[in-house]
Amino acid sequence: MKLLLEIGNTRLKWVLLQNFSVSNKTLARKGSLYIKDLNSSFKDIKDNLLFKEITDSRDQILKSHLYFKKDIKKSRIEVTWLSVGPEEVEKKVIQILTTIIGKTPPKKLLTPYTGSLTLNLNYAEIEVRCSYDDPKAFGADRWAALVGLAALGPPPVKSEKDGYQITLVSSGTATVVDHITWKIMKDKTWKCELTDGMIYPGFEKMYSAISFVKNINPKKNRNIKFNPRNTNDAINSGIAKCQVSTVSNRNSNIVLVHGGCSKEWIRAFSLFKAKDVKAIERPWLVFEGIHTLSTII
Numbered sequence: 001m002k003l004l005l006e007i008g009n010t011r012l013k014w015v016l017l018q019n020f021s022v023s024n025k026t027l028a029r030k031g032s033l034y035i036k037d038l039n040s041s042f043k044d045i046k047d048n049l050l051f052k053e054i055t056d057s058r059d060q061i062l063k064s065h066l067y068f069k070k071d072i073k074k075s076r077i078e079v080t081w082l083s084v085g086p087e088e089v090e091k092k093v094i095q096i097l098t099t100i101i102g103k104t105p106p107k108k109l110l111t112p113y114t115g116s117l118t119l120n121l122n123y124a125e126i127e128v129r130c131s132y133d134d135p136k137a138f139g140a141d142r143w144a145a146l147v148g149l150a151a152l153g154p155p156p157v158k159s160e161k162d163g164y165q166i167t168l169v170s171s172g173t174a175t176v177v178d179h180i181t182w183k184i185m186k187d188k189t190w191k192c193e194l195t196d197g198m199i200y201p202g203f204e205k206m207y208s209a210i211s212f213v214k215n216i217n218p219k220k221n222r223n224i225k226f227n228p229r230n231t232n233d234a235i236n237s238g239i240a241k242c243q244v245s246t247v248s249n250r251n252s253n254i255v256l257v258h259g260g261c262s263k264e265w266i267r268a269f270s271l272f273k274a275k276d277v278k279a280i281e282r283p284w285l286v287f288e289g290i291h292t293l294s295t296i297i
Contacts, residue, residue: 001016001017001018001058001061001076001077001078002016002017002018002077002078002079002080002291002294003015003016003017003054003077003078003079003080003081003097003100004016004017004080004081004287004290004291004294005079005080005081005082005093005097005290006081006082006083006141006144006286006287006290007035007081007082007083007084007085007089007090007093008035008084008085008141008172008173009035009084009085009172009173009174010034010035010172010173010260011032011033011034011035011260012032012033012034012035012038012050012085012089012093013030013031013032013287014030014031014032014050014053014054015028015029015030015284015287015291016028016029016030016054016057016058016061016077017291018061018062027061027064028061029057029058029060029061031053031054031057033049033050033053035085035086035089037049038050038089038092038093039088039089039092045095045096045099046099048096050093050096051096051099051100054100055100058077076101077100077101078294079097079101079105079106080106080109080290080291080293080294080297081093081097081105081108081109081290082108082109082110082140082141082144082290083108083140084139084140084141090108106297108140109140109143109144109290109293109297110136110140110143111130111135111136111137111138111139111140111142111143112135112136113135113136114135115129115130115131115132115135115136115138116128116129116130116135117129117147117296119147119150119151119292119296121151121153123153123188124153124154124188124189124190125188125189125190126150126154126189126190126191126192127185127189127190127191127192127193128146128147128150128192128193129191129192129193129194130142130143130146130193130194131193131194131195131196132194141170141286142170142176142178142194142197143289144286144287144289144290144293145168145170145178145258145285145286145289146168146178146180146192146194146289147289147292147293148282148285148286148287148288148289148290148291148292149166149168149180149192149256149285149289150192150292151288151289151292152288154182154184154190154192155182155253155254163181163182163183164181164182164183164253165179165180165181165182165252165253166179166180166181166182166252166253166254166255166256167179167180167247167252167254167255167256168180168194168256168258168285169247169255169256169257169258169259169262169265169279170257170258170259170286171202171203171243171257171258171259171260171261171262171264171265172202172259172260172261173202173204173205174199174200174201174202174205175199175200175201175202175203175243175261175265176197176198176199177197177198177199177246177247178194178196178197179194179195179196179197179252180192180193180194180195181193181195198246200242200246202243202261203239203240203243203261203264203265204261206239206242206243207235207239210235210239213231213235216231216232216235217232221236222236222264223236223237224236224237224240224241224267224268224271225237225271226271226272240264240267240268240271240272241268241272243265243268244265244268244269244272244273245272245273247269247273252277253277254277254278254280255269255277255278255279255280256279256280256282256285257269257279257280257281257282258281258282258283258284258285258286259283262281262283263281265279266279266281
C-alpha cells in the first residue's frame with residue numbers, strides 16, 4: 001500500500017493506494033485538511049484528524065476486498081511525501097506517520113541538486129530538467145508537478161527542430177506559472193525542460209489585500225466581466241485578469257492547470273486570454289509526480 005502526501009502552505013493532501021494483484025485492481029482513497037486543523041492540540045496522536053483519516057481509509061480499502069479481509073494488520077504502508085510547509089508541521093506529520101507505519105518515514109522529496117532526472121518509460125526515455133540558477137532551491141511541489149507532466153508522455157512534436165511549449169499553472173495560495181519546453185533529442189529520447197517561471201499571490205491573497213475597501217463583498221458571487229460596471233465586479237474582474245495576465249497565447253501550445261483554485265483560474269483565462277490556446281485542468285498533477293518518484297527512489 002502506498003501513501004502519497006503533500007504538505008502545502010494552507011492544506012495537507014494525501015492519497016492512499018492499494019494494488020490487489022489477485023484481482024488486478026487498484027483501490028484508492030484521498031483526503032485533505034487545513035494545516036490549522038492538523039495543529040489542533042491532542043493528547044494522543046491517535047486522536048489526531050490526519051491519523052484517523054488515513055487509518056480509517058486504510059481499513060476501508062482492505063475490508064472492501066475479501067482476499068485481504070483477514071490481513072488488515074499485516075498490510076505495510078510505504079510513504080512518499082513532500083513539503084513546502086512550516087518545519088513544525090513537518091515534525092508533527094512525521095510523528096503521526098511513524099505511529100501509523102511503525103517506523104520513521106523516509107526523508108521528504110527534494111528537487112535534485114542537479115535539477116535533472118531521467119525517466120525510463122516503456123516507449124521513451126525522458127530527461128526531466130529544471131534550468132533554474134539554483135535547482136536545489138526549486139520547490140519540491142513544483143518539481144513533482146514537472147515530473148508528473150513528464151510522466152504523461154511527450155507531446156506531438158514533428159521533428160528535432162520543433163519544440164512544444166507548455167505553460168504549467170499552479171493556482172492555490174500562490175499562483176505559479178512555469179514555462180516548459182519539450183524537445184526531441186533523438187529517436188525515443190526527449191527532454192522536458194522547465195526554463196523559467198513566475199510566482200505571485202493567488203486569488204485569496206489578492207482578495208485579502210483589497211479587504212480595506214468598505215461596504216463591498218466581491219467574493220459573494222465572483223462575477224468576472226470584460227467591462228464591469230460596479231465595484232464588486234470590478235474587483236473580481238481585476239483580480240481574475242491579474243491572475244492570468246502573465247500567460248501569453250503566443251508562447252504556449254497548451255496551458256495545464258492544477259491546484260485548489262484551478263477552476264477559477266481557467267474561468268478567468270477563458271474570458272480574458274484564451275484564443276487558440278486551451279487551458280486543461282489536471283488537479284492531481286503533483287500526486288502523479290509523487291507517485292512516479294515513489295517508483296524510482
